[in-house]
Amino acid sequence: MAVLLLPSEKIERNVIMNNNDNFKEKNEEVDFDDKVINEQEIAEENVTDALSELQNEFHREKDRYLRLFAEFENYKKRTSRERMEMFKTAGEDVIYSLLPILDDFERALKEIEKSEDDTLYKGVVLIHNKLGETLKAKGLQLMDVKAGDTFDADSHEAITQIPAPDKKLKGKVIEVVEKGYTLGDKIIRFPKVVIGQ
Numbered sequence: 001m002a003v004l005l006l007p008s009e010k011i012e013r014n015v016i017m018n019n020n021d022n023f024k025e026k027n028e029e030v031d032f033d034d035k036v037i038n039e040q041e042i043a044e045e046n047v048t049d050a051l052s053e054l055q056n057e058f059h060r061e062k063d064r065y066l067r068l069f070a071e072f073e074n075y076k077k078r079t080s081r082e083r084m085e086m087f088k089t090a091g092e093d094v095i096y097s098l099l100p101i102l103d104d105f106e107r108a109l110k111e112i113e114k115s116e117d118d119t120l121y122k123g124v125v126l127i128h129n130k131l132g133e134t135l136k137a138k139g140l141q142l143m144d145v146k147a148g149d150t151f152d153a154d155s156h157e158a159i160t161q162i163p164a165p166d167k168k169l170k171g172k173v174i175e176v177v178e179k180g181y182t183l184g185d186k187i188i189r190f191p192k193v194v195i196g197q
Helices: 007-088 092-114 118-137
Strands: 140-142 157-162 173-178 181-183 186-189 192-196
Touching: 092 118, 092 181, 092 186, 118 140
Parallel strands: 157 192
Antiparallel strands: 140 181, 173 192, 181 186
């Protein structure tokens, strides 16, 4: 069934139809724009995620680098310290093996002093002093322990206890039987002492 419209109604119908078409086109454009915007948002999120991942990886690698650098610095310090310690005590075994010879020289000097041969005594003193100075140059130091000093178990070796001749010497060193020596800060031979009881 056909409907007849007046010309004014036709114009009105065309306007309404045009408005509907425009509305549909605008909605379609909005949908298209929404799709474009959504794709852009997704692309931006992907870029942001990738950037965040790269930043996290950068921070992990930077942390790893700093740890490796710190380990290397510690290694250098430790090896330097060990090398210095090794140089200080490099000849410890040799020096320790020479200590009985030094003791023998001192005993020989005491015996030669009793004899009347002055040149023999001077010659042995000269050799003893030369050996002592050479060892001192290598870092050997005589521990200063004498009768009357307080006994210290950390730095003295007690070989025996005897009754103290005086109450003041109770718990103190009465006699030094064998001298003690240090090499650098390390005691390589403890002095052997007799203490009062």
